[in-house]
Amino acid sequence: MSEFSLIERYFRQCGTGRADVVLGVGDDAAIVDISSGKLVVCADTLVEGVHFPAGADAADIGYKSLAVNLSDFAAMGASPKWATLALTMTQENDHWLQGFSQGFCALAADTGIALVGGDTTRGPLTVSVQLIGESGAGWLTRSGALAEQRIYVSGSLGDAALGLQCLQKEYVPGSEDHDYLLSRLARPQPRLALGAALLPWASAAIDISDGLVSDLGHLLQASDVGAVIDVRKLPLSPAYQRYLEHGGNRDFALSFGDDYELCFTAPAGHHQQILALAADMKLTISAIGWTTQDTGLRLDGEHGAEYASPVCGYRHF
Template sequence: MSEFELIRRYFCSEILQPERRDVCLGIGDDCALISVPEGKQLVVSVDTSVAGVHFPEDADPYDIGWRALAVSLSDLAAMGAKPAWFTLALTLPEGKGEWLESFSQGISDLARRFGIALVGGDTTRGALSVTVQVQGYVSPGAAWKRSGAKPGDLIYVSGPLGEAAGGLEVVLNPELDLPEYQSLKQAYLRPEPRFDLLSSLSGRVRAAIDISDGFLADLNHVLKASGVGAVLDPGRIPISSSLKSLFGEDRAFEMAISGGDDYQLCFMISPKRRLELEVCADQCHLQLYPVGVITSTPGIEGLNHFNSAGFDHFGRNN
């Protein structure tokens, strides 16, 4: 089977092209044609994952596919958008059927979960890298921007931090690959874009970002965009017992505030909305973690008594 046929086989499947009313013409022509639903804004993000930089060269192709799509989808989740469709630009050294089958399965399994369609793509020869552009919809004015945080707002994160940084260590050090650390490994290899938060947070979020660079670095993006500062309560930063048991309290804390790739959301809400948010999250069995407060003084306070390694990394991210 030629590479062209392989690609058609794995990427033009019905699974990757579910029927969607907005997709008028999918893969196979010069372009795709989309009818954006009336009264919706289009939300767009693009991310490239490079072998040896964003994932190990010899990673399971299923995970490479899953992760490349997840990382890009996470940006939509961070804007409060509903995912709709995506394009895939895959550069690979050679088109092996087995590799492509597993890679496309990873992409399909995640795409199917949200009913999103692959509408276009390009496959080229070269060093392995994957570029995914995702599109979703949001009602006008409803997108969660980075610039909306106000002094007094509560800062939340959507789950334990540092999991992916810990997971990467497990991936790179096979002697750590024990049953009790599989949740860390999964957090790194198969991150879950947090669309499950959408209904609870909708209409309540003032600013949001997904944690890809690391909690402090990403929080800082929000603070700068909003022209505000923050006071954190380090004791409230959620850290899993697995991470602490594997790396010890100090290193686990450093990973939680500086490690990237968690793809949890960090968001701000007005304190007036706290009760309704927490009731709503409870009803949806979601656990949310308040970790600090927005202030009018630029910078981040509250971490002074923690080790300098964290601060150093923080400094470098800015």
């Protein structure tokens, strides 16, 4: 079962039905009403051997544990402010902690986050970060898409999955592509500025942590619409294009996660503004398809049909 439905099933009605919870379990982050504004809250966990290999660089783990939470905030168009860290480790290792905290704290400083608390415990290496912030002018949810709206993604897709292939020696590119792909896996860039800038234009948004098909699927389900996407329009990096030239396919770009790009929808009338925004931010934003009244996700384009067979993003269980 996916993370989504698991939380949905067991915890949607959990605890008190507080009137001040504006958006609770089921989206990228929660919104709670405070007397003079909206508080935004999220939590994400990385587990050794699941989300990163044993022996991964400690600074990369520190960086990524915060980055994946920042990515949830980006998908909400919200401003992160405070974090707590729950760190479980098999033993105290000074060298490892130096590296971990350096990676975590550098990204925290870059993004204006203050770590305000946490817990360290003994056990198998697990890093859980909770992020709290505020939403200003509004927020983006997964559920705001209407039919006949354009679907966009930021940056390029599939690089992180290809990076993992490099790490596992399943794919051996040139050294420049190798370094690029590994950095895309280890150091994803949370799209905070993009998320905030999209507030007036996008109708729904999600970050791609589990794969485009899976995460767009969540957005479509929450919005009760379907979609057609053109596989030829998936944004691919030069490194990924060289992988295609060496006989690779678009599976990683379609169905594997860890890219932490944003996928969002917007009314057709906002297309020029979104292109202008991309130019301003010097960030690639690609229109990859359209939402539809009919539910379900259809893949069009060259070899599109072959992807119409069940392809799934990363499944948590």
